[in-house]
Every structure is written in structure tokens, then in C-alpha cells.
Amino acid sequence: MSGRLDTKTALITGGNSGIGRAIAERFVAEGANVTITGRNQSTIDEVASSLGDRGQGFRSDVSDMASHAEVVDKAVAKFGKLDVFVANAGIAEMIPFLETTEADYDRVMDINLKGLFFGVQAAVRHMNDGGSIVLTGSVVSVKGFPAFSAYSATKGAVRTLARVLASELAERKIRVNVISPGPIATHIFGRQGIERDFIEENFTQMVPLKRLGEPDELANLALFLASDEASYITGADFHADGGVAQV
DSSP: OOOOOOOTTTEEEEOOOOOOOHHHHHHHHHEEEEEEEEEHHHHHHHHHHHHHHHGGEEEEOOOOOTTTHHHHHHHHHHHOOOOEEOOOOOOOOOOOOOGOOOHHHHHHHHHIIIHHHHHHHHHHHHHEEEEEEEOOGGGGGSSSTTTBBHHHHHHHHHHHHHHHHHHHHHGTOOEEEEEEEOOOOOOOOTTGTTOHHHHHHHHHSSTTTOOOOHHHHHHHHHHHHGGGGGGTOOOOEEETTTTEEEE
């Protein structure tokens, strides 16, 4: 039985956990060859092993600009080409605006925006015409949640960047779209010391569906955008947010 991504190759940053891992697993299940990156070697090895012969993983910090071309080269060296790039790596830090330091600001910007920008640039240099780029945005690009000023600024910029890239890359038939999650049940907040109980108590009350989203639900959307089923969609922002920004 053929899959929706048969013959395609994909590179997923932050593919060793959460949404990125769910996307990697779904892509492989649908026939793609997948390269993942992350910062934790043990989880990279675990996920890459679970993906089997059609997966590989490398340690890479997206805030290290020199690493982008190297990772793309490794992906192409293994699988011969690049059709899909998912810029998923990112951090979320809950810091009140007046307490945000320059170091805090630079850390979030370097990973969520600068790293994404130059990661896409490196991927496009090797991507086949007709490829697909999926950027992980956030509901915060259109909602103003307290204590997420720097994080929200990066995600608003990601949304704007997608429009420009969709325009510039259209002549090569490369599609660029954004997935904007609402509160999702991953470890991204936990790594910043924000417990899931806090997220559920303070965020699910504003979600019309009254629950956190699951990584697999984001993977379903990424699969669609990476596949030929989305061949006439570019420059769009898809909110998988339980209705937070819609209702």
C-alpha cells in the first residue's frame, strides 16, 4: 500500500520530541525518508532508531548558524535529495515584559527566528522544485498572552516571513505554509519550568474545545501540507488551536 509521501525526503528540526517527533513518525509511516535534528543526543538516537532504515538523526543547535548547511548536506548525502523542510525547533519562555533581559531576548530570537530563517535558506539551496516548507508558528502571533512578549514577537515574524518566502519561491513551485498550534501537550513548557498542570489550569479554560491538543493532531496537518494534496496551498497559516484564535 502506497503512502502519501512515497519517494519524498524530509528534514525536520526539533524532530526528537513533541510535535517534531510526531511529524517524523507520521512522515515515515507515509513513505518518506526523514532526517531529524535536535539538541539532546539520547532522544535523537532513540527517535532515529525508531524510524528504522528510512530515518537518521543529528545533533544540531539551530542558533548555531554554521550548522545549518552541514545538516542539510547530511540529509541530502543520505537520501539523495530534499523535498520537505519542517522548521519546528523552538523554545517558549514565560517571562514578563519588564523582566525580560537582553540575554533572554537574544536567546529566543536566535532560536525561534534567526535559526529558522537561515535553516530555511540552507534547505532551499538544496530543495527540489515543487518542494514544501512547513514553519511552526503559534497562536500567539494573533493573540496577546501576558509574559510571552519575546516569544510572541518571533512567532509574529515567522508568519510574516512565510508570506515573503511563498512569494519569492513561487517561481520554483516551492510552497511555504505555517502551522500555528494552540496549547499542546508537549514538554516545551516543562523544559522552562512550567508544569503541565499549570498549562491545563490556565490555558485550557480559554480553549473552546476545553483540552490541550496532542502532537499527533499537528502531525496530521503537517502531513497534509507536505503532501501533493496541498499542491495549491501556499502562504497560509493554519491554526490548530482548539478554536482559541477563531471563536
